[in-house]
Amino acid sequence: MAATPGPAPGAGHEEYPPGGAALGSPGDMLAALGRSWKWILASAAATFVPGIILLVWPDTTLHVLAVLIGLYLLAIGVFRFVGVFGREEQSQRLPELLLAVLYVLAGVLCLRNPLQTIAALSLIVGVVWLVSGMLTLFTAIASRDLPHRAVVLGAALLAVIAGIVVLALPAESALALTRLLGLWLVLMGLVEAAVALAWRSALRRSGIGTHGRAGTG
Secondary structure (H helix, E strand, O other): OOOOOOOOOOOOOOOOOHHHOOOOOHHHHHHHHHOOHHHHHHHHHHHHHHHHHHHHOOOOOHHHHHHHHHHHHHHHHHHHHHHHHOOOOHHHHHHHHHHHHHHHHHHHHHHHOOOOOHHHHHHHHHHHHHHHHHHHHHHHHHOOOOOOHHHHHHHHHHHHHHHHHHHHOOOOOHHHHHHHHHHHHHHHHHHHHHHHHHHHHHHHHOOEOOOOOEOOO
């Protein structure tokens, strides 16, 4: 799951080059990308689509399930890594970077041994969701100027609940695990999409363009 890139735009926020001019360093470009609502929406799609696949194709084998979940975790790890650059507060970057590393490591574990047991796959996904949700929850509570805190808090709580459910109710078959993970991925993808749209609204109200640049008006 992804959280909004930081405090409400406009307060201590440096404007981007007029007219969307090219940014100087790769860090600047990654920061602009990480602050874009479209990047958050793309992260939501990377969560939602695997969930739909799992729900539409519930009879998938454990091997295919592990590969699909592994690719999902790697993709979200990349999204979260780029999102680190969009954080304006240095204190928030370390937790986000640790989460990105956690997602990538979990994805590698799933892909490294796709024939692992159902219990191991449930443990990996459950721990990732639980830790991610708790850190996002902490960020949302600590950042008072975070726009649409209620939406971010909802996304964080959903991730925490998903992690607890997956860990506390281990599936006894690949079919049960597929349906469980598919349902949670769809729900989390929808909530992340709501976060992205909320962030777009915050950018527009602050006078910053929907691409994360200062508006021309």
